[in-house]
Amino acid sequence: MAYEVPPLPYDYSALEPHIDEETMHLHHDKHHQAYVTNANAALEGTEWADKPVEEVLKNLGALPQDKQAAVRNNGGGHYNHSLFWEWMGPSAGGEPDGALGEAIDAAFGSFQDFQARLKDAGVKQFGSGWAWLVHDGSGLQVVSTPNQDSPISQGQTPLLGVDVWEHSYYLKYQNRRPDYIDAWWNTVNWSKVAEEFSKVG
Numbered sequence: 585m586a587y588e589v590p591p592l593p594y595d596y597s598a599l600e601p602h603i604d605e606e607t608m609h610l611h612h613d614k615h616h617q618a619y620v621t622n623a624n625a626a627l628e629g630t631e632w633a634d635k636p637v638e639e640v641l642k643n644l645g646a647l648p649q650d651k652q653a654a655v656r657n658n659g660g661g662h663y664n665h666s667l668f669w670e671w672m673g674p675s676a677g678g679e680p681d682g683a684l685g686e687a688i689d690a691a692f693g694s695f696q697d698f699q700a701r702l703k704d705a706g707v708k709q710f711g712s713g714w715a716w717l718v719h720d721g722s723g724l725q726v727v728s729t730p731n732q733d734s735p736i737s738q739g740q741t742p743l744l745g746v747d748v749w750e751h752s753y754y755l756k757y758q759n760r761r762p763d764y765i766d767a768w769w770n771t772v773n774w775s776k777v778a779e780e781f782s783k784v785g
């Protein structure tokens with residue numbers, strides 16, 4: 585079945601004032617839709633068209649050569665954004681507790697050190713891309729990826745990611761990517777992150 589943009593799990597204005605309503609409309613309805621449309625077009629007629637996007641992205645090298653770039657970019661865009669909407673929410677933010685909080689402390693020193701690492705990865709990602717908290721099979725890591733490359737294609741499980749494409753922040757924050765990342769922390773839905781961590785941690 586062709587991919588579809590999942591409905592936003594909260595109102596478009598729910599992340600105000602950190603992420604503005606107009607950005608959410610454009611980002612979800614236009615940008616994510618474009619990735620879905622283009623991923624479907626690239627996969628149409630191939631044996632991969634009916635596979636879950638996770639499986640496709642884990643096996644990019646097995647796709648027809650002339651489809652790989654389009655699927656990497658657009659299938660990645662679909663997968664990354666589907667997660668991104670779920671990692672945010674209204675009345676969110678704060679710090680994770682329980683096993684996830686302990687694992688972050690163990691891996692990075694403290695929650696504040698982790699925040700600094702993720703922000704640094706996002707700010708230093710040249711051009712478009714993402715900064716991530718991933719589980720690499722043995723532990724937690726902060727990584728960044730260009731474009732819509734997804735950690736899942738590198739065998740890592742993305743637990744949290746911040747989209748640092750300009751389309752994520754330019755209307756409200758213009759060129760101030762660091763300010764956008766600072767504000768984005770107030771939207772992080774840690775219960776969703778902890779749920780995924782419990783499956784791999």
Ligand code: MN
Pocket residue numbers: 611615665747749751752
């Ligand atoms: Mn985006």
